[in-house]
Amino acid sequence: MSKVRVLAGTKKGAFILTSDGKREKWEVSGPHFAGWEIYHLKASPVDPNRLYTSQTSGWFGQIIQRSDDGGKTWHQPGTPPGEPTTTPDGMPKGESNKFVYDTVAAPLTTHQFYDGTQHPWEFKRVWHLEPSLSDPDTVYAGVEDAAMFRTTDGGQTWHELAGLRGHGTGAQWAPGAGGMGAHTIVIDPTNHNRIYTAISAAGVFRTDDAGKTWQPMNRGLKSQYMPDPNAEVGFCVHRIAMNAARPNVLFMQLHWNVMRSDDAGESWQLISGNLPSDFGFPIDVHAHEPNTVYVVPIKSDSEHYPPEGKLRVYRSRTGGNEWEALTKGLPQQNCYVNILRDAMAVDALDKCGIYFGTTGGQVYCSPDGGDNWAPIVRDLPPVLSVEVQTLS
Amino acid sequence: MIRVIIPYHLRTLARTGAEVQLEVDGPITQRAILGALEARYPMLRGTIRDHVTQQRRPFLRFFVCEEDWSLEPPDTPLPEVIASGKEPFYIIGAIAGG
Numbered sequence: 001m002s003k004v005r006v007l008a009g010t011k012k013g014a015f016i017l018t019s020d021g022k023r024e025k026w027e028v029s030g031p032h033f034a035g036w037e038i039y040h041l042k043a044s045p046v047d048p049n050r051l052y053t054s055q056t057s058g059w060f061g062q063i064i065q066r067s068d069d070g071g072k073t074w075h076q077p078g079t080p081p082g083e084p085t086t087t088p089d090g091m092p093k094g095e096s097n098k099f100v101y102d103t104v105a106a107p108l109t110t111h112q113f114y115d116g117t118q119h120p121w122e123f124k125r126v127w128h129l130e131p132s133l134s135d136p137d138t139v140y141a142g143v144e145d146a147a148m149f150r151t152t153d154g155g156q157t158w159h160e161l162a163g164l165r166g167h168g169t170g171a172q173w174a175p176g177a178g179g180m181g182a183h184t185i186v187i188d189p190t191n192h193n194r195i196y197t198a199i200s201a202a203g204v205f206r207t208d209d210a211g212k213t214w215q216p217m218n219r220g221l222k223s224q225y226m227p228d229p230n231a232e233v234g235f236c237v238h239r240i241a242m243n244a245a246r247p248n249v250l251f252m253q254l255h256w257n258v259m260r261s262d263d264a265g266e267s268w269q270l271i272s273g274n275l276p277s278d279f280g281f282p283i284d285v286h287a288h289e290p291n292t293v294y295v296v297p298i299k300s301d302s303e304h305y306p307p308e309g310k311l312r313v314y315r316s317r318t319g320g321n322e323w324e325a326l327t328k329g330l331p332q333q334n335c336y337v338n339i340l341r342d343a344m345a346v347d348a349l350d351k352c353g354i355y356f357g358t359t360g361g362q363v364y365c366s367p368d369g370g371d372n373w374a375p376i377v378r379d380l381p382p383v384l385s386v387e388v389q390t391l392s
Numbered sequence: 393m394i395r396v397i398i399p400y401h402l403r404t405l406a407r408t409g410a411e412v413q414l415e416v417d418g419p420i421t422q423r424a425i426l427g428a429l430e431a432r433y434p435m436l437r438g439t440i441r442d443h444v445t446q447q448r449r450p451f452l453r454f455f456v457c458e459e460d461w462s463l464e465p466p467d468t469p470l471p472e473v474i475a476s477g478k479e480p481f482y483i484i485g486a487i488a489g490g
Contacts, residue, residue: 033404034404035400035401036401057401058451059399059401059451059452059485059486060401060402060405060439060440060452060485061438061439061449062438063405063435063439076405076435078434078435095437097435097437097438097439097443098437098438100443100444
């Protein structure tokens with residue numbers, strides 16, 4: 001019997017929600033790391049019991065936690081519980097939380113700040129953890145201020161892939177409202193050396209050599225805030241998504257505009273079509289139907305809530321442009337929550353389940369591709385991220 | 393034995409109570425206490441002071457005998473009551489935010 005495990009990161013801890021394949025009855029575990037902001041937690045696709053979590057605090061900084069038993073117990077990878085906290089020669093362990101820019105490979109420069117002045121790069125937190133598709137000890141981390149790090153030892157040590165920050169356009173990158181984070185990491189399942197990342201507000205970058213060098217992939221993007229229609233970078237990309245069966249096709253929720261690329265990010269076309277608003281944060285693709293795409297329209301960048309107070313997921317079965325509202329089981333009046341960029345996920349069961357979390361603390365599940373929705377939980381802290389595992 | 397009081401969230405990280413007791417070699421200074429604390433509880437490295445610059449994180453303060461020592465040089469010797477363990481060294485998180 002299949003199971004699903006939903007990993008929800010919130011403003012005040014992590015929660016793990018489990019159900020059988022029917023996805024009707026749920027067990028809730030948590031809060032884990034109570035009181036801490038959990039930007040993201042995600043499982044290794046090759047070892048489903050290996051979970052990684054980004055735990056962060058304005059007071060105490062960045063912590064990385066790891067579980068080797070599906071979220072029952074956790075430890076900081078540099079200091080496993082019960083083991084000596086120093087090495088045999090007396091050196092302290094505990095490097096797992098150390099994210100230091102590689103200033104030898106790429107000197108620290110400046111980026112554009114909110115007021116247009118240049119501002120120094122400063123590490124703040126890990127926004128997104130993307131475990132390798134082939135090795136449970138390898139994980140990519142997208143961080144604020146924008147850069148990418150990688151661990152190859154299960155989170156004990158992290159090293160910057162400095163070619164991204166050192167790409168040369170950094171002076172033109174600027175923070176979005178939530179900061180200047182590298183928030184999306186997508187690995188091509190057919191070529192693990194090809195990785196996409198998205199940065200607010202810089203745009204999409206792609207590496208074809210496992211992170212050594214990166215190229216901007218923003219041709220076709222438009223922004224009302226940018227006077228140069230041919231700008232190479234500077235776009236507030238909110239999220240990109242891919243179906244594993246068709247890795248050259250990418251879908252994007254831009255700040256405004258929903259976009260699609262059919263050539264691995266080389267160019268982008270507008271697919272907003274009949275959406276009531278094409279502002280939003282998350283976007284995802286059905287697990288088995290590469291042309292079925294989901295977004296959650298938000299009224300505007302000044303009003304981060306659903307149009308008309310109606311929470312509607314929009315589904316396109318045509319790869320964009322033609323969208324239908326999915327409302328059954330979702331509040332259709334007086335709803336003013338937001339759905340953040342990492343707070344939507346899909347499972348891999350035959351009847352693909354769609355999940356999203358809201359800033360109002362609800363996590364919704366549709367066990368039938370979006371036709372019907374029900375809340376798994378209603379009263380969590382604001383949800384920052386949602387991931388789902390399909391377990392046999 | 394040096395006594396150190398740490399804030400709630402660091403207790404959960406270190407899996408300890410409010411007060412930890414440390415052996416500290418040499419002159420008893422803020423740098424020596426923090427170094428001993430991080431050596432005993434390496435999971436706290438980076439949570440009190442920056443990994444690289446060793447600067448105090450901005451939302452934390454250090455108190456000694458009800459006085460704020462946060463801005464004192466880190467190698468200034470602390471009062472004898474800290475060295476003797478009669479009084480604890482306090483690490484306090486700013487009361488701000490939500």
